[in-house]
Amino acid sequence: MVDIGEILKGKYKIEKLLGQGATGKVYLCRNIELGNLWAVKYIYKKHTKIKLLAEIDILKKLNHVSLPKIIDVIEDDSGFYMVESYIEGTPLDKLLKDAESFDEETVIEWAKQLCDALSYLHSMKPFPIIYRDMKPQNIIITTDNKAVIVDFGIAREYKGQNTKDTIIAGTPYYAAPEQLTAEGATDNRTDIYSLGVTLHHLLTGALPKFEETSLLEYDKNISPQMDYIILKCIKKNLSERYQSIDELKKDLNNIKLLKINSFELRIRNRLIISASILMSIISLSMVYLGISAISKEKSAVLDISPEVLALSQKQERPIKVKKKYTDGSTAPVRSNEIKWKSSNQDVAVVKNDRVYATGEGTADLEGFYEDKRLKMTVLVNKAADEVKHVDINLKYLRNYQVSSFAGNGNHTDINGDIPDGDLKNAIISDPCSISFIPNGDLLVTDQRKLRLINKNTVKTIDLETNAEIARISSNGTIYFSFEPYENENQEMIYGICSYKNGITDFIYKNSGTLKVIEDFAFDSHDNIYLLEHEFISTDEEVTSLVYLNTKTKEHKILKELPGFIDSITLDVYDNLFISSKENYSIYKLDKTSQNFMLFAGNEKEQQFVDGINCRFFAPKRIKAVGNNLYILDKNVLRRISLDSNGDISDVESIAGQPGKVPQNNNTGISQHNTYPGYYALFKDPSDFAIDKQGNIFVTDKKGYVIWKISSM
Structure with missing residues (x-):
């Protein structure tokens, strides 16, 4: 078997695992001489050598645009490697x-x-x-x-x-x-x-x-x-x-x-008609017996997905409509059975079960099915990045609303200060990270200070050093990365402190001129996994994954990853995920190979796209909660739903609009204003935290506010 980074036959560099099954694995590789990508299909030798040789023999003969082509076969003691066309899709x-x-x-x-x-x-x-x-x-x-x-x-x-x-x-x-x-x-x-x-x-x-x-x-x-x-x-x-x-x-x-014109088809159609008549008789009998199917249909509720859709021009997305019955059962309804009406056909229309974005603006799509009505809102924007032509294809959850929780949109008060006090009057100046304490209070790093927010007040905690990113362990201990400082040997020192009962303890220190802790997270034992970023040169950056035992203070570097890794999280099973803005992707650590595998997104496509075939623009913060991964993707908060196997079942958007928000736009900062999630405008969201009730709190550095996203 091969490892990520290994070179086969002196010319095929293994880049990542694409998939695996009982008989083998499939890797993505790159020809180091030509730079083009290929798929490497590895088959264990114990699995039917004759069958494999037959497949190789067939693939060697193929040369068609809709079929893969094999270019090389490599054999070692453990199995066969077939190098064939990489089909991106x-x-x-x-x-x-x-x-x-x-x-x-x-x-x-x-x-x-x-x-x-x-x-x-x-x-x-x-x-x-x-x-x-x-x-x-x-x-x-x-x-x-x-x-x-x-x-x-x-x-x-x-x-x-x-x-x-x-x-x-x-x-x-x-x-x-x-x-x-x-x-x-x-x-x-x-x-x-x-x-x-x-x-x-x-x-x-x-x-x-x-x-x-x-x-x-x-x-x-x-x-x-x-x-x-x-x-x-x-x-x-x-x-x-x-x-x-x-x-x-x-x-x-x-x-x-x-x-x-076939006789057989005419007979079959007659049978269908006869069956329909019989079903009608049965339906009448059911009405007579008091369990009318008509009554069941009338009591059914239509469910449409998505209810809110954000697209860039010329994008499209399928619509799902279901009938939900009172007994809990469902039945699909094809969009073609629904009469659709658009409030603005120059913005969006429905055709063949799909929504098509025709022009910039907002349109409400109203559907009529028998005596029932349903509604979808479509937002059509310019591409998020007109230079790169970044597409937008997001399906929003309609039941989320956004309001201001703390901060009033001012960077300081009239005296240039950042006062504490009640939520209505306290200033939130430069909120960076946010976490929940077990008692329900919020902890925010703001202007490199720790600030505690309860239901009514904001209070700054006195520290021996400045704080950058703060996280809370399950036992309530505060941990924060401190601002790098120069020691007596003119070394730049950075690391992590713990804070409990008024005592600050430096549990991890390291030195480096151009090093910084970008993010950290806890496993189920409250030990820390941290991302340590080092800027080496204009052409080279590296991120070290460091394990820190919070009890013994011992630490070790687990992996060194090329480039800039922005965020890290662990789920309840201690599966480790990281996100990279520069790669537009989310990765998961494979516990067997101890390599990070692409989990969501595409390293070549910077887009805003929901659904199983998801794409990301700049995933800068990621957090695992229950069976979901929440991602702060540039200005949009998105959610990956996982199935029982830990695979992606869907990706949806919760709040925030893609693209830049004008920096002089302070509309709606008032705590009295509430917006649907899909209309919310976040200027520069930096972090988020989720409470036990599912409310989400987002820090907005350039909005000078903390937003609350709640389910209606």
Whole structure:
């Protein structure tokens, strides 16, 4: 196995882990001579050497825009390394999880691209290649919306009708019937079946129940022609399917002209009509019995996601609408079933289940479904950075509101002082860090002083030294990084102090001319992990991850990371996360390899994008709370929701607008003003803290205020 930074075969530098499974791992590597990126697929030797060699043999023959290409194979004692094309994009199964389903136009475009790739495989000489594993998980959608097929682990060469498969292979639900029997033999029609199931899943959000079920029962907006095409693909009998992928693509290209005259289809439609009549009779019976489905529908509540959307011009995002019933069940509603009305069509419109930003401004989108109404607010802004054309695609949680908690927008009083006192009159001058004491009080570093804020007053704590960043351990001890000072040996000293019961203790000291503690956090034992940044030259910076035992005061450097790392946090399981503004990304420490792996964002894309395929602009503070990671991304507070496996399930925005806020804009600083989170303007937010009730407090250095974000 390889480590991050290791160089394979003298020319492929391993940069990061992209993913891993039971049989191996996939790394991102860079050709150190040419500088281009490749994927390295590492397979343990104990996992089916014959299967791996077959995959290598197939990939070496490929040369198509929608297929990966292998360029090198390396073997060592532990396994094989296949160097192949790095496909930058998002697995289609993740996109499907986010969108739930896609409009017909999008699916047809991807289907045509996949048909091109399969046609190429089926036309290979001397033997066609049967892919045998078509499913959303094995399709990557690139940043320019191209569909690329990956993972040829069970592909085989087709050597005639009398040649049976040597093994049973395929993914349940997507695999054709002939793949799952010992006597079966796969051919090009096997791939047509799996492609049909995949298209069914993309259009309806569900797998086929059985081949006679019309897609129109899932969504009446799907065209009868597309319904016919997919149902023909997934026939159990091979002779009833499309006989070639080119025949299928021809129908996709001419779908609007496709005439459906088959006797079988007419019979099926009659069955559907008969079933509808029967269901109507059953519904009437249910009404008679007092458990009316109509009553259930009328009592249903519509739920739309997102409720508030911020986009830059020409951006778009899918809409999810669900019916929530009183019994707790839900049912999807396609946007095409809703009549949409925009308050300003020059700003935003809805088309094919998606919101499209057409121009700068604000628009309310109002939807009408039967006797129900729903509303979405769309904010369309200029790109956050017009030079870099940074895109904005944020989905806000509507139920958050923002108000001023402390500070009145003034840097000092009329005498140039920063007085304590009651919350209404106390000055908040330069709030840097913020944390909660177990009793519920807030601790803020302001003008390098520690200031304690309770429900009514602000009080400055007298210290022996100036404080920069303060954090509170679970037992209530205050820890803070102190302002560097010069000792008698003309060395610059920096470090961390503890403060408890009026006593300051220097628990960690170090020296360095251009070194500073950027952030620190506690593990479950109240020991400290700190980020120690060193400026070496104009071209070189390094951040050391230091472990500090708060009881023994012993410390050690765990890792040295290139560049500037801004923030650090640990969750309840002591998983360690860091964020980097310069890399636009969030990383997680892999406990096995002890290397930081990319967790969220993209090191090449500086954007404001929510959803599973998230992007960040400048993540400067990160904090783990429960099953969420909260990120202060430039001027926007965002939230990553994690599933039971610790993977990203969604990313949403809570408060703050992207982009610069005019520094003379003091509108709304009054404590009496309250704003929806998506309208709030933070000038220079520096840190945040979350109380036990879920309220979030944000320090705003240039707004001279502490904001409170609460759930309505």
